[in-house]
Amino acid sequence: MSDIPTRLKVVFMGSPEFALPCLHLLQKETELLAVVSAPDKPAGRGKQLSSSPVATYAREQKIPLLQPERLKNPEFLDQLKSLQADLFVVVAFRMLPEAVWNMPAMGTLNVHASLLPQLRGAAPIQWAIAHGLKETGLTTFRLKHEIDTGDILEQLSLPIAADETGGSLYEKLMQAAPGLLHNTLNGLAANTLVPIPQELGTNETLLPAPKIQRQHAFLHPEMRVQQAERYVRAFDPIPGAALALVLESGERIEIKVKEARRPKETGQQGLKVAFIDGELEILRLQPAGKGLMDASAFLRGLRQPVKGWLPLG
Numbered sequence: 001m002s003d004i005p006t007r008l009k010v011v012f013m014g015s016p017e018f019a020l021p022c023l024h025l026l027q028k029e030t031e032l033l034a035v036v037s038a039p040d041k042p043a044g045r046g047k048q049l050s051s052s053p054v055a056t057y058a059r060e061q062k063i064p065l066l067q068p069e070r071l072k073n074p075e076f077l078d079q080l081k082s083l084q085a086d087l088f089v090v091v092a093f094r095m096l097p098e099a100v101w102n103m104p105a106m107g108t109l110n111v112h113a114s115l116l117p118q119l120r121g122a123a124p125i126q127w128a129i130a131h132g133l134k135e136t137g138l139t140t141f142r143l144k145h146e147i148d149t150g151d152i153l154e155q156l157s158l159p160i161a162a163d164e165t166g167g168s169l170y171e172k173l174m175q176a177a178p179g180l181l182h183n184t185l186n187g188l189a190a191n192t193l194v195p196i197p198q199e200l201g202t203n204e205t206l207l208p209a210p211k212i213q214r215q216h217a218f219l220h221p222e223m224r225v226q227q228a229e230r231y232v233r234a235f236d237p238i239p240g241a242a243l244a245l246v247l248e249s250g251e252r253i254e255i256k257v258k259e260a261r262r263p264k265e266t267g268q269q270g271l272k273v274a275f276i277d278g279e280l281e282i283l284r285l286q287p288a289g290k291g292l293m294d295a296s297a298f299l300r301g302l303r304q305p306v307k308g309w310l311p312l313g
Contacts, residue, residue, distance in 0.1 A: 007031070007086075008030045008031065008086055008087065008185065008189055009030070009031045009033055009083075009084065009085045009086045009087070010026050010030045010031065010032055010033065010085060010086065010087050010088070010089055011032075011033050011034050011035070011036060011080065011083055011085045011087075011088050011089070011104075012026050012032060012034075012035050012036070012054075012088075012089050012090075012091075013035075013036040013037070013088060013089070013090045013091075013093045013096070014035075014036075014037065014054045014090065014091040014092050014093050015037050015038040015052035015053070015054050015055070015092060015093055016052065016053060016054070016092050017053045017174070018091065018092045018113070018170065018173075018174045018177075019053075019054050019091035019092045019093070020053055020054065020057060020174075021174055021175060021177055021178045022089070022091045022111060022177050022178050022181050023035065023054060023057065023058075023091075024178070025178040025181060025182055026089060026181075027061065027063070029182070029185075030185070032063060033064065033083045033085050034063065034064040034065070034066055034083055035054060035055070035058040035063050035064070035065050035066070036065075036066045036067070036068070036080075036093070037051075037052045037054040037055040037058065037065065037066075037067055037093075038052045038055065038067065038093075038094075039067045039068070039069055040055065040067065055067060066079060066080075071094065071096060071097055071100055072097050072099060077099055077100070077103075080100065080103060081103060085103075085104045086104055086105055086106050087104050087105075087106040087107070087108070087109060087185075087188070088100070088101065088103070088104050088107075088108040088109070089108075089109050089110075089111070089181070090108060090109065090110045090111070090143065091110070091111045091177065091181075092113075095147055096108065096143060098145065101143040101144075106188060107142050107143065108142065108143040109140055109141070109142060109143075109153070109181075109184065109185075109188070110140070110141055110142075110143050110148075110150070111138060111139075111140055111177050111180065111181055112124065112138065112139045112140075112141065112148060113125050113136075113138055113173045113177075114128060114136055114137065114138075114139065114209065115135070115136060115137045115138075115139060115155055115157060116139040116141060116148060116152060116155075116198055117148075117149070117198040117199070117200060117206060118133075118204075118206065118207050119131075119136070119207055119208075119209040120147060120148035120149070120206070120208070120209060121147075121148065121208055121209035121210050121211065122209065122210065122211035122212075123209050123210065123211055123212045124136070124209040125166060125169050125170050125173060126166040126209075126212060126234045126235060127207065127208065127209040127210075127234070128160060128169065128209075128234075129160060129164055129165070129166060129169060129230055129233055129234035130230055130231055130234035130235070131207045131230075132226070132227075132230055133160055133207075134159065134160055135157050135158060135159050135160055136157075136158060136160055136169070136173075137155055137156050137157040137158050137173075138155065138156045138158075138173060138176060138177055138180050139152055139153075139154075139155045140152070140153040140154050140155075140180055140181060140184040141153055141195075141198075142195060149198055150198075151195035151196060151197055151198070152195065152196045152197075152198060153184050153187065153188070153193050153195060153196075154180060154183060154184045154187065154193070155180075156176060156179070156180045158172060158173065158176060163233070164233060165233045165234070165236040165237075166233070166234050166235055166236055166237065166238070167236060167237050212235070212238075212239060213239075214239050214242075215312075215313050216235070216239075217231060217234075217235040217239050217240060217241045217242055218241075218242055218243070218311055218312045218313055219231060219232075219241055219242065219243045219257070219273070219311060220311045221274065221275060221276070221309075221311065222275075222276055223275050223276070224275060224276060224277050224278075225262060225275045225277055225278040225279065225280055228241075228260075228273075228275050228280055229260055229261070229262070229280060232257050232258070232259065232260045232280075236258055236259075237258075239256075240256030240257070240258065240286065241256065241257045242254065242255065242256050242257070242312055243255065243257065243273065243309050243310070243311060243312060244309060244310045244311070244312055245271075245306050245308075245309050246306070246307050246308045246309060246310055247302065247304050247305070247306060247307060248304045248305050248306075248307045249304055251304075252310065253287055253288070254287070254288040254312065255282075255285045255286060255287050255288070256285060256286040257280075257282050257284075257285055258283075258284040258285055258286055258292060259282075259283040259284040260280045260281060260282050260283060261280065261281055261283060262278065262279070262280065262281070263279055263280075263281045264281075268281075270282075270295065270296075271285075271295040271298065271299055271306065273309045274309075281295075282295045283295055285298060
């Protein structure tokens with residue numbers, strides 16, 4: 001990579017692990033003035049304060065760190081303004097008010113994990129798999145009022161493998177993001193990028209990517225097998241596609257399905273669940289309150305056979 005001009009003064013905003021590679025890039029190739037991340041929050045049984053991965057890294061590297069509870073807080077806005085940044089760069093952060101994103105002379109740049117305008121929202125990686133897309137990617141765009149709707153600067157496409165999981169796609173996109181960000185920053189510095197308004201093709205519809213709630217990953221008997229199998233992969237590792245197995249006695253055991261496939265042979269033994277157009281064979285699962293295990297080990301540990309299954313909720 002050729003160096004981004006060091007005169008580019010940047011404030012970075014982000015919280016999760018996904019944002020770290022882009023932060024590393026900015027630290028090396030720009031004048032990184034400060035990092036903005038989520039406030040520390042109590043976590044775990046001891047309710048000790050826990051920092052986001054981005055905040056933890058900023059402290060380790062002694063990068064000035066801001067963690068506002070409210071992004072419209074006048075004190076926070078004054079701190080941001082005093083930095084006199086050329087550009088704000090956002091990766092996986094909260095929705096920003098106009099008072100923030102419109103502050104720097106070059107505006108605010110967002111790195112989003114989809115090929116916009118598709119998959120606007122908080123969880124584009126998982127929903128790309130759940131919706132059955134064959135490819136996804138990354139988009140750099142300028143922020144404006146409506147979330148994820150700003151003019152596109154650059155995009156990078158990546159294929160979605162047939163066995164892709166939410167975890168594996170997360171890793172691929174996370175590692176690819178700094179390259180796209182680097183190219184975009186060079187283009188902005190050289191004034192060679194032409195922002196493109198987001199538009200849909202004539203036969204396209206917008207696919208949503210809302211923040212994932214536990215119930216989004218519940219499997220239902222009225223699903224088609226292909227959709228259920230995609231959900232298993234999309235929501236692995238978090239929150240995990242879930243259902244309740246019903247034993248012969250009527251007892252219910254809630255499980256997360258970690259790996260599943262169409263049965264290779266008719267009549268083959270195994271743990272199978274039926275949908276409207278066929279069956280899925282569960283290969284690995286996690287019973288509530290227990291660890292991950294093979295389905296064969298789970299079945300051996302039962303004192304009675306599985307009679308069927310029910311959706312949760």
